[in-house]
Amino acid sequence: MTSEKARAGFNVVLLVIALAGLAAGLGLSLAGKPDFARAAWMAGVVPVLLALAVEILRSLWRGEVGLDVVAALSMSAALAFGETLAAAVVALMYSGGTFLESFAEGRARREMHDLLSRVPRTATRHRDGRLDEVPLDEIAPGDLLLIRQGDVAPVDGVIESERAVLDQSAMTGESMPVRLICGQEVMSGSTNAGEAFDLRASRRAAESTYAGIVRLVEDAQRSKAPMSRLADRYSILFLFVTVTLAVAAWWTTGDPIRAVAVLVVATPCPLILAVPVALVAGLSRAAHFGVLIKGAKPLEALTRARTLILDKTGTLTDGRPQIVSIEAYTALPSTEVLRLAAAADQASKHPMAQAIVAAARAKNMLLPVPTDIGELAGEGVTAVVDGHSVIVGGMDFVMRRIVTPAVLKKPPKAGTALVAVAVDGQLAGLLVLADRLRLEAKDFLSGIRRNGVSRILLATGDRRVVADAVTEGLGLDGARAELTPDQKVLLVLSERKNGPVMMVGDGVNDAPALAAADVGVAMGARGAAASAEAADVVLLVDDLGRLLAGLEVAVRSRHIALQSVAAGIGLSVAGMVAAAFGYLTPVQGSLLQEAIDVAVILNALRALRISPDWPQRITDPPQAAAI
Known part of the structure; x- marks a missing residue:
């Protein structure tokens, strides 16, 4: 987090330098002092160019080649051919683009950052008739804790008081507080929205739901999607096309300024801005609905799944008698x-x-x-x-x-x-x-088919007669009963012939199959820790419908990323061609590209406003079965 703030601060400094240099040069030019104006513009360009050179060297050291090279070429060429105003505009465009990208990613990660910032440090424990404030590491299963109004539950546990009112919005997206009674389980990370109550710890803090979520969020923020890597490869192709077009314009017309104009129109490229912003925004939006996707790679994999394999107990059914x-x-x-x-x-x-x-x-x-x-x-x-x-x-x-x-x-x-x-x-x-079928099961299955999944199977260790009774009338494509954990893995692998496989489970016995699937989904609210660790997606709410919400967010986020890339690249190429034919000067080209970049980033941020069709209803969890 500190490194991100330092990078954002450095981007602000570069933007201020570039803006000050451009503004000072314009003022001096209007005052009739062109030589001083050129010096001011150059003073605003050189720090940005040096920082860019350092970034390019770091990328080359990592074996990566990106479109920062185009930005460096455009500024260098503009300075070399006396287009200092164009160079100053490009410097402002590049520093402004990196600032906008940093701001957009920060905006997209805000919900995840809010989640991390809520980690409690201490807890109030009953001990020998008194209350002690103790570090979380000292809490052991069986300890009785006092959760005061406004406190965040530090560990998973069971309510010992008569009742409790909890705000689970940060964890599950539930808009209204839920009312729980004595004996019901509380998820760590929930906020006490009512009177103080006693909580009997069932896990240590490091093993609790909230601590696991924090670890998963931190891993997700460091991830890189296949689509992002694809964008890197396309950026190399775009670099080749840009340089070729610039050289061709110079070669055929003998005018180096046209080459400069082509280069500045291509700086920076929407391809490397739109994809990470849209996907990170999708991760944050999915987390808002209680679906923790462990990175951009699983988010993309969700959109490609064609076969769904469901465990029975605790997944397709409620898991409790x-x-x-x-x-x-x-x-x-x-x-x-x-x-x-x-x-x-x-x-x-x-x-x-x-x-x-x-x-x-x-x-x-x-x-x-x-x-x-x-x-x-x-x-x-x-x-x-x-x-x-x-x-x-x-x-x-x-x-x-x-x-x-x-x-x-x-x-x-x-x-x-x-x-x-x-x-x-x-x-x-x-x-x-x-163990009754989940109330949302039928709606979930029909919704999952509408989102591209064509084959749905049940995989259970229960007897065949039980599996047939549970799946009757659900319209599944098959049910496999009396399976051992290794047989579930074989089922996942064999189903890959029909396309990418998504596996949903909750128990320790499901963990190998979740790891083997293209996308493993764990019912994390009451499921085993092993399944949550092995899975790519964790449902923080005991509701299958949340997976459908996460899938819809993933599909729309990817669509927004592709839409932004297509529009941005199309407009950039059109501008480059216009510059090659002399219709755009370097300054005009840089202004056009900045407008394109701003539009691309703003469009990618639309992923933060995705509202999936499911869940439309958010209610208190059922207290008991109907009789």
Whole structure:
């Protein structure tokens, strides 16, 4: 960041020198002192030319040849043939162009810089009945932290207070604060927009979501896209055409001023200005919608993907068990069955038990504290709730503990799980849980096809019957079930025959396939750290639709870059031809090129205003499943 500021400051100094030299020379010329005017113009040109020479030498040392050579040739030729005013204008044009490019890239990176500047340094920790301000490195999983109003959550954790109101706009693009309740997860980097609350740390600061995002942003800012490298190669071609046209104009007319005019029209080139500005602007815009693209290369790769491979659990589905229905077997109403089961399950950490408790709390049920608790790990829980003997667990666990075993009314559907609830020795009901298809899945799949993806596959380690049940009616091109991690990699590699492959997943087992794909996309909100590290794109919101938003931003950013290049190069070539035929003087040519450069940069910055069709709706995350 410091080097960027130093470079921007140096560009400002060069611009001031060039502007002062040009203005002083014009004043002296109007005062009837042409010799002093030429000296002033030269004084404004020489520092810019020296800085340009140093930059060219650095580029050559790195093995790069760019259009800075054209700028150096045009200024040198103008000075050599006595066109000091034209040289001064070119110096102002070049220093102004570099300043505009630096300003535009800074404007495009502003949202990412804002993200980096919000990194908290300390946290307030509960310890032995008092509050201590401690460095982030000292926070360990299990520590209880106080998040005051306006504080940024320093680590990922779980809410210990009754409720919390969080502003996640910097992380996810959510325009409205979200309301979370006790037991729900908080993403580090979220700002407390309500009253102070307690947070139980679940990860160390260095392993938390926000720290990972900061690292990814810093990597993204250092990246260079294939399109940028393509622009470098085209810039060499443009340099050859420029020099050839300038030499031809001089050779055929014997007038070196025409060659100077051709050179100044080509300085600087829109090709090297438009591409980085548009792509960096696209990265910032995607981050605004909760899509962290790890650089310009993945942004371009997104636009070329033709095959999409989706993991099932946590990607196409929500990844957490939810109650989809309750079947009552006695006179007890279904709501009472749920209340008693949830009260008993407060004593268990099993995912099914937590889903049942969350569903009851979402209905604002008051859950009494269970007594005489007994638990068989992975099987079920027994407890006394409001004087009733309650048993909650798998069918076998419950049936072995009741007086009169019951017969199921209907067999469970594929992909569902049954939790039996017995009250006072009788089967009171069955809770049917399932890892449900995401609400946005169908809209996402249709939208992804509209954006150029022609083939969509499901890849899962689950059984075939479960995969078929989940994908029914989605119109996928295929489903591969019971896959191991290495088989997912083979699927990605085999699908490349149909074009570039995008893989979306969230678990540790997806990381190899994400790394093997042309574009790996990780569900970063609740996914494993390994998948986020292996992926090229990380979704900061647990919403597949955000990928569609990121894809739309990538496509439009690339289109804006190409549009800027085509328009800028076309106008530059037209100006060069006009200068070769004597229709433009060196001063007129330099002014024309400056207008072209300004227009190109402003057009590239349009990528910051891209508004994708998805997501149009931003709502609070669901608190629990519908029953």
